[in-house]
Amino acid sequence: MKGDLTLLSAVQAAEGMMAGRLTSEALVSAYLARIDATENTVRAWAWLDKDHALAQAREADRIRRAGGATGALHGVPVGLKDIVDTVDMPTQRGTPVFADRRAHTDARLVERLREAGAVIMGKTKTAEFAYLHPADTTNPHDSTRTPGGSSSGSAAAVAARHVPLAVGAQTGGSVIRPASFCGTYGFKPTRGVISRSGVFRTSASLDQVGVFGATLDDIALLTNVLGCYDQSDPDSFARPRPDMLHGARSDAPVEPDIAWFDLPFHDRLDKDAAEGLEQVIAALGPRIERFPAAPQLAGLTDVHKVIYDYEITKNMEPIEADFADQLSAEVQAALVRGRAISEAQYTEALDVKSSANAFFASHFNDFDAIMAPSATGQALPLSAGNTGDAIFCTIWTLAGLPCLTMPLLVGENGLPIGVQFIGAVEEDDRLLRTAAWVQNTLSQAGEEGD
Amino acid sequence: MKGDLTLLSAVQAAEGMMAGRLTSEALVSAYLARIDATENTVRAWAWLDKDHALAQAREADRIRRAGGATGALHGVPVGLKDIVDTVDMPTQRGTPVFADRRAHTDARLVERLREAGAVIMGKTKTAEFAYLHPADTTNPHDSTRTPGGSSSGSAAAVAARHVPLAVGAQTGGSVIRPASFCGTYGFKPTRGVISRSGVFRTSASLDQVGVFGATLDDIALLTNVLGCYDQSDPDSFARPRPDMLHGARSDAPVEPDIAWFDLPFHDRLDKDAAEGLEQVIAALGPRIERFPAAPQLAGLTDVHKVIYDYEITKNMEPIEADFADQLSAEVQAALVRGRAISEAQYTEALDVKSSANAFFASHFNDFDAIMAPSATGQALPLSAGNTGDAIFCTIWTLAGLPCLTMPLLVGENGLPIGVQFIGAVEEDDRLLRTAAWVQNTLSQAGEEGD
Numbered sequence: 001m002k003g004d005l006t007l008l009s010a011v012q013a014a015e016g017m018m019a020g021r022l023t024s025e026a027l028v029s030a031y032l033a034r035i036d037a038t039e040n041t042v043r044a045w046a047w048l049d050k051d052h053a054l055a056q057a058r059e060a061d062r063i064r065r066a067g068g069a070t071g072a073l074h075g076v077p078v079g080l081k082d083i084v085d086t087v088d089m090p091t092q093r094g095t096p097v098f099a100d101r102r103a104h105t106d107a108r109l110v111e112r113l114r115e116a117g118a119v120i121m122g123k124t125k126t127a128e129f130a131y132l133h134p135a136d137t138t139n140p141h142d143s144t145r146t147p148g149g150s151s152s153g154s155a156a157a158v159a160a161r162h163v164p165l166a167v168g169a170q171t172g173g174s175v176i177r178p179a180s181f182c183g184t185y186g187f188k189p190t191r192g193v194i195s196r197s198g199v200f201r202t203s204a205s206l207d208q209v210g211v212f213g214a215t216l217d218d219i220a221l222l223t224n225v226l227g228c229y230d231q232s233d234p235d236s237f238a239r240p241r242p243d244m245l246h247g248a249r250s251d252a253p254v255e256p257d258i259a260w261f262d263l264p265f266h267d268r269l270d271k272d273a274a275e276g277l278e279q280v281i282a283a284l285g286p287r288i289e290r291f292p293a294a295p296q297l298a299g300l301t302d303v304h305k306v307i308y309d310y311e312i313t314k315n316m317e318p319i320e321a322d323f324a325d326q327l328s329a330e331v332q333a334a335l336v337r338g339r340a341i342s343e344a345q346y347t348e349a350l351d352v353k354s355s356a357n358a359f360f361a362s363h364f365n366d367f368d369a370i371m372a373p374s375a376t377g378q379a380l381p382l383s384a385g386n387t388g389d390a391i392f393c394t395i396w397t398l399a400g401l402p403c404l405t406m407p408l409l410v411g412e413n414g415l416p417i418g419v420q421f422i423g424a425v426e427e428d429d430r431l432l433r434t435a436a437w438v439q440n441t442l443s444q445a446g447e448e449g450d
Numbered sequence: 451m452k453g454d455l456t457l458l459s460a461v462q463a464a465e466g467m468m469a470g471r472l473t474s475e476a477l478v479s480a481y482l483a484r485i486d487a488t489e490n491t492v493r494a495w496a497w498l499d500k501d502h503a504l505a506q507a508r509e510a511d512r513i514r515r516a517g518g519a520t521g522a523l524h525g526v527p528v529g530l531k532d533i534v535d536t537v538d539m540p541t542q543r544g545t546p547v548f549a550d551r552r553a554h555t556d557a558r559l560v561e562r563l564r565e566a567g568a569v570i571m572g573k574t575k576t577a578e579f580a581y582l583h584p585a586d587t588t589n590p591h592d593s594t595r596t597p598g599g600s601s602s603g604s605a606a607a608v609a610a611r612h613v614p615l616a617v618g619a620q621t622g623g624s625v626i627r628p629a630s631f632c633g634t635y636g637f638k639p640t641r642g643v644i645s646r647s648g649v650f651r652t653s654a655s656l657d658q659v660g661v662f663g664a665t666l667d668d669i670a671l672l673t674n675v676l677g678c679y680d681q682s683d684p685d686s687f688a689r690p691r692p693d694m695l696h697g698a699r700s701d702a703p704v705e706p707d708i709a710w711f712d713l714p715f716h717d718r719l720d721k722d723a724a725e726g727l728e729q730v731i732a733a734l735g736p737r738i739e740r741f742p743a744a745p746q747l748a749g750l751t752d753v754h755k756v757i758y759d760y761e762i763t764k765n766m767e768p769i770e771a772d773f774a775d776q777l778s779a780e781v782q783a784a785l786v787r788g789r790a791i792s793e794a795q796y797t798e799a800l801d802v803k804s805s806a807n808a809f810f811a812s813h814f815n816d817f818d819a820i821m822a823p824s825a826t827g828q829a830l831p832l833s834a835g836n837t838g839d840a841i842f843c844t845i846w847t848l849a850g851l852p853c854l855t856m857p858l859l860v861g862e863n864g865l866p867i868g869v870q871f872i873g874a875v876e877e878d879d880r881l882l883r884t885a886a887w888v889q890n891t892l893s894q895a896g897e898e899g900d
Binding site: 063069070071112115116117228229230231232238240241242243426427 | 513517518519520521524537555556561562564565566567678679680681682688689690691692693876877879
């Protein structure tokens with residue numbers, strides 16, 4: 001294969017590898033060259049050892065040349081948010097507290113990647129403890145802006161073409177927002193599709209694993225590889241997972257129906273994001289039905305906050321006991337809030353969370369997807385000191401729904417703005433099929449408009 | 451679908467299920483009816499709860515009808531050798547010592563089955579501790595004969611059409627021999643393809659998981675589902691697994707080359723088995739090359755025995771400490787032999803085992819498979835008091851090679867006799883492809899001879 005190999009999609013790279021047109025060593029070398037050229041500015045990587053990456057690539061090539069078994073991601077490099085445990089690399093969780101930490105076992109999702117033949121490229125920078133305090137990663141589209149967080153390095157690494165694929169995690173909006181800010185596809189499948197064993201826990205009720213890629217098919221392929229039943233994760237379910245790639249590649253049997261809720265916090269949207277979303281609504285025409293905000297929906301952001309603050313406090317208190325002086329102001333503030341939440345308030349919040357699941361389940365009888373903003377708009381300037389607002393993601397995360405962002409809009413400064421689509425629980429394939437339809441429909445509308 | 455559903459292959463059943471022509475409830479009910487009719491004689495099951503099996507079947511049907519995700523074994527019942535841990539069923543390991551034992555977690559391979567949508571039908575009888583002392587299971591072809599062991603119930607359950615698929619395990623010949631005696635396909639893939647986490651350990655160096663089915667495609671499908679990388683099993687490898695079903699369904703690019711070794715213990719073969727094997731050799735003609743026994747090969751059976759006796763003793767001693775009076779004479783004898791083995795003898799045996807791996811690796815440059823007997827011949831009478839001789843399996847198990855038995859011969863009493871094919875490590879797909887070629891070639895030769 002000729003040209004810049006970092007422009008290949010992961011699907012194309014994997015196909016090229018299987019067909020013998022491409023070696024993993026050439027592919028990984030091309031990505032490493034991009035990293036060399038831009039990492040000084042992007043700062044996506046918490047840990048990266050070129051020799052280790054190349055050794056894995058050569059081993060993938062050796063296996064393939066010897067006629068050995070190849071996996072779905074054979075020789076394809078993948079970045080891992082630095083809260084995902086790996087035995088062969090440190091896992092520092094974005095904090096000096098864990099600067100020397102090296103896990104004794106791989107996260108379950110890392111087992112899946114190795115079994116699929118992937119090259120684990122390295123660990124991508126995360127906000128401290130996957131919470132709020134930013135890493136020093138910059139947005140590949142504008143180095144004066146944030147890539148979003150907390151999966152900052154994973155989003156930036158894919159956007160900067162340091163890797164074609166990366167793994168992140170989302171408790172509020174930590175996959176969807178950085179994907180939106182960085183102009184990549186981002187996908188958090190249904191709660192329980194991907195195991196969290198070996199992934200740093202901030203909130204057992206809310207933490208979910210997600211992925212970044214440059215195309216819809218790429219995120220579907222990676223999710224297929226990662227998904228598995230793991231009884232050691234209480235959210236993991238003992239049933240088949242949807243075939244994501246089949247979903248992304250399927251034609252909708254009839255034109256899908258999409259819902260839009262006018263939520264009270266929509267006034268936080270930037271003007272260009274609001275206008276762009278209106279254009280998408282207009283282009284999708286009668287397929288979109290618009291609803292006033294159901295009061296249940298608006299209240300769910302508070303429920304999310306109660307659960308998150310309460311659970312992160314329980315998880316951080318043992319760390320605080322030894323390392324209080326190494327915790328950011330953001331974590332300290334969460335601990336203060338968390339301690340102020342009574343067990344009764346927490347239990348009530350969990351009850352509301354359960355009822356939200358039922359609310360959404362009935363809703364998806366009539367609609368294939370909900371459309372929503374992915375973030376408030378373009379990536380914020382680094383000077384804002386934070387990775388952006390998760391408000392447009394939290395209620396879907398709370399309900400465990402599959403959430404996808406696609407880079408469909410461009411803001412006034414030329415920066416990407418994602419549009420979010422949310423599907424029914426365990427119908428990730430239907431969501432991806434609907435997203436593919438949206439993408440095609442908008443692309444045709446764009447061509448007609450030219 | 452009409453007719454006797456227990457005559458469907460697992461592949462046919464899974465396809466029928468996906469296409470909506472068949473419900474899991476109907477399929478499982480048909481198997482339960484067969485069990486009702488014949489279990490009194492066969493005695494394949496250590497634990498079986500019809501309601502529990504039907505509940506799983508109905509759940510698989512509900513998911514499918516609701517448009518949910520389906521797995522590769524959706525709604526297809528599978529039996530598990532009673533040394534494989536399940537949270538929802540006892541795991542008694544063929545001994546009163548563990549009569550009340552219920553595992554707290556599923557074996558890793560059970561996770562894989564649940565994720566594939568399979569119905570876990572129940573637990574099949576095993577020789578005591580998967581060793582030598584027989585269960586009371588009988589051979590479905592002749593109830594006065596042994597089904598073989600130690601995976602007695604798994605082989606018998608498939609042969610009696612109580613389930614289309616079953617899981618077993620082999621330390622010497624505990625999959626290949628019962629499959630041969632019962633006239634099913636039996637397959638023990640390359641060491642490390644299937645995780646042993648949650649499977650009772652007799653010998654960490656030798657224990658391997660295998661499968662039973664009624665067709666080559668069926669055992670390939672089940673092995674694909676079970677195989678995964680599991681870092682908690684030291685033999686499990688962090689690489690892609692061969693695609694078994696693709697192998698079984700592939701045409702050989704050129705006619706394969708098959709080796710046959712005249713081993714010194716071939717004089718243990720029954721006359722009809724020896725004659726039948728000669729007929730197969732004749733039918734395969736120039737594709738078979740015949741070798742005198744390499745002395746290294748003949749010596750490996752002793753190496754296997756040293757390792758097995760030494761390791762089973764280490765594993766059984768804690769049990770002996772509390773339950774000496776509940777151990778069979780066979781286990782007691784193993785403990786006596788094991789204690790007589792010095793650490794030096796054991797270490798030397800492990801060294802020879804390693805060198806055997808290298809011997810075979812070079813061998814498969816010239817041959818696609820080795821052909822060998824699966825067992826000494828037809829199933830022995832129950833009155834023999836044992837499950838048969840593992841001599842024709844141990845050296846391949848020792849080397850971790852993939853081993854397959856196909857029911858190609860019929861003995862003088864009309865009982866099935868299997869023929870074994872052994873492949874290169876991690877080239878299970880090539881072995882299955884070669885086996886499919888053998889099967890087609892013999893079937894054509896048979897038709898021409900008619």
